[in-house]
Amino acid sequence: MAIDDKDVGEVAKELKGAFDDFKAKNDKELEAIKSEKSKLSGDVDKLNEKLGEIDKLKADLEKELKAAKRPGATEGKDVEAHQKAFGQFLRKGKNEDELADLQQKAVQVAVDSDGGFAAPEELDTALLEILRDESPMREVCGSIIIGASGYKKLVNLGGAGSGWVGESEARPATGTPTIAQLEAFMGELYANPQATQQSLDDIHFNVEQWLSEEVAREFAEQEGSAFLLGNGTNKPKGILAYAMDAAADKNRTFGKLQKLVSGVAGGFTGDNLIDLIYSTKKGYRKNAQFMMNTLTLAKARKLKDSDGNYLWQAGLQLGQPSTLLSHAVAENEDMPDAAVDANAILFGDFKRGYAIVDRFGTRVLRDPYSNKPNVGFYTTKRVGGMLLDSNAIKVLALSA
Incomplete structure (x- = not known):
């Protein structure tokens, strides 16, 4: 609308x-x-x-x-020339040599070995913006853009140790801080939308916009599920695919999520949601929110406190979201339904807890031969995901 x-x-x-x-x-x-x-x-x-x-x-x-209200990007002559040449490539498949030269000047990347070309920065950024709007995970999680094929991050787990001593007493050695290395689970996402050459010849047909929107829809469906449920094999590893443990943060191995149980098979109470909130350390709660699907949220809207007040409150001001126990709710249809033993509700600071890793540069290979009279646009991008901080996100399982 x-x-x-x-x-x-x-x-x-x-x-x-x-x-x-x-x-x-x-x-x-x-x-x-x-x-x-x-x-x-x-x-x-x-x-x-x-x-x-x-x-x-x-x-x-x-x-x-x-x-x-989003401001437009400033463009140089090389970038504008690359965009124009890329548009001609999509429509006619011409000027490949010129496009290759302009691509190297504009985005500092070489032509792919399989003949594909990198989409102009404007189109690539627009694609990420559309994905961010379409995907609940992209809206709430952290985002990292890389130029290499993978991403690794070092995390200091502490453990140096300390102690009290008298003025003249010996200072014994303390422990060594533990450093862990986190690595993103990467995969290549592809789509192959088709257009007729007749439509491409029509000057009123915005082929760049069509391509970005078509690809964005396909990518959003695939990656939205992977960021939550993916097993990490040639795709991101999703939040709910990581190991879980009932132990609190100080007793749980780093890299495992804390899982609380509702005590009600297939159901949950307001007290369960309060426990979920306060199992999270204060530093994470400031920007924390719930995540659940629409049917689970419908159940949550009916919950009341002991004074008969509804736990869910409508957001009535511009920029003010509706809240559950004063925290926003991210609706994500890839979350499991409220069923027996389902991990149906997440809570936490998702930006600190999980990162989506995008390799900058969407590749497009034009194929006018395989499906005549249609022209295919084999479009690929490399994307991954990783759990950054296992203390930042909590899971509620609907188990007895």
Whole structure:
């Protein structure tokens, strides 16, 4: 929906009204006699669904407003020439020698051995922006852009030791600090969208925009799941693929996530969410948020505290997200459903806990031969993921 269709203030008022209706119906459902409960339950579910739609609309409008205010990049002559030559390459497959020279001047990379070309910086950056908007993981996690094929990071785990001594007493040696090396799990992501040569010949057809949007949709679906569930084999290793342990931070091996259990098979309570928050150290809680899918969030919206107040509160101001126990919620449909033993809820500072690693430079190989009369654009990019700090993210398993 375009910004002009509705402003954020109107949607915020609609969100407040929907939340008030939802609370009223849900309260009646809880108090209703058994014969009336079925009808009220259906009304509550419909209002809960509407509440989610309005909340998402507000968030989307805010993203669109932010994108409209984003300043454009400054471009040099070499970059502009590269963009123009790349556009001609996409449409006609011509000027490959000229494109190769301009590519080296503009982005300092050589022509790929399989004949592909690096997308111009503007297109590559636009692709990352679209992916960031499309992927919940890209919105909340840290991001690292590299120029090499892989990424490694050293982490100081401490352990030097210290002690108290008298003024004249000997100072015994202490332990040696432990240094761990973290390495991103990388993989190559590809898409092969097709366009007819007739459409490419049409000057009104924006081939660069079409390519970035087509590829972004395909990439977002694949990598969004991998950043959460990927096994690390030729793809990123996702958060939920790392080892887990019930022990607290000071007793748990670094690199293992702490897993709390709800005590309710397939369900959870407000107390479980509070335990999840306060199992996280204070330094991480400032920028922490929940992550769950839409159905799990619908269950969370019905939770109340001991005074009858709802734990979920609607965000009614521009830039203010709806919150659960005062923390934002990232909706991610790749999260497991609320079922028995499911790791259905995450909480933490995802920027400090998990990093998405992008190798700068999206490659495009033009193929007019394999699927005539269509022209294929075999597009690849190298991307990875890694758990940075296993103390920053906590997991709630819905187990008895």
